[in-house]
Amino acid sequence: MVVDSGAPHHGVAVPFADGSVLITVGDEDNRQRIEYRDAKEKVQAHTDDCPGIHGEAMAAEGAVVFGCQNGPVVFDGTDFRKVDPGTEYQRSGNLAGHADSPIILGDHKVDEDAELERPTEIALIDTRNATMRTVDLGSSxxxxxxxxxxxxxxxxxxxxxxxxxxxxxxxxxxxxxxxxxxxxxxxxxxxxxxxxxxxxxxxxxxxxxxxxxxxxxxxxxxxxxxxxxxxxxxxxxxxxxxxxxx
The missing domain is CATH 2.120.10.30 (TolB, C-terminal domain)
Known part of the structure; x- marks a missing residue:
């Protein structure tokens, strides 16, 4: 299976058993678009609301979460839903899923200007309703x-x-x-x-x-x-x- 992702970029592809695929689109300077393409590469759904795409993980029922710099994006199997993080800048660049859980674990960074942010809070992203809660661990x-x-x-x-x-x-x-x-x-x-x-x-x-x-x-x-x-x-x-x- 070969899928055209356009220009080279720091991206990701998530293939499904039916030949469809989730794929990021961008270039070396910018990436914010995610497309859901069918087995013939026709775009069935897309979002441009994921600046700085980084990280993805799969949850129960085939839901997929992507990390962005303005709150995560959830793909529910047919369409994209944006998670409201409650802040203008929120980056979850590293995500961890489980096949039996609808909730994705992610890191939680909110300081856009930090050279090295050391957060103590993590994000729990619920793919059922595209919401997010944070938990303070008391240590980074x-x-x-x-x-x-x-x-x-x-x-x-x-x-x-x-x-x-x-x-x-x-x-x-x-x-x-x-x-x-x-x-x-x-x-x-x-x-x-x-x-x-x-x-x-x-x-x-x-x-x-x-x-x-x-x-x-x-x-x-x-x-x-x-x-x-x-x-x-x-x-x-x-x-x-x-x-x-x-």
């Missing part, structure tokens, strides 16, 4: 801090070294699990920092300062394993032999 995080638990819980690794587990429906922090030592995002995002990945019942957390990999059982809230690493981890992927989605 970064773009590699977001994951989803086995039952769709929102999981965030914060600066205090804890995994904050949040009920996405209520926004309640239901558990804070110690994982690694306290840390802070470096001024240059390319420098090594902790990475969170969640697969099944387990959260995998790298500790870049101590060259360790910590495995946490999210069901029990206990540490399942701790491994010394021969290198300083920068990125991580977890392979379990199962497809990420249908």
């Amino acid at each position: 995080y970064w773009f590699r801090s977001l994951g989803r638990g086995p039952a769709g819980e929102a999981v965030v690794l914060t600066y205090d070294g804890h995994l904050k587990v949040i009920d996405p429906e209520s926004g309640e922090i239901i558990r804070a699990i110690p994982a690694i030592a306290a840390w802070e995002e470096k001024d240059e995002w390319q420098e090594p920092g902790p990475v969170l990945r969640v697969v099944g019942d387990h959260a995998y957390v790298t500790d870049a300062e101590n060259n360790e990999l910590v495995v946490v059982d999210l069901t029990s809230g206990e540490e399942a394993a701790r491994h010394e690493l021969p290198i300083t981890p920068v990125e991580m992927a977890v392979a379990d032999g199962k497809p990420a989605a249908h």
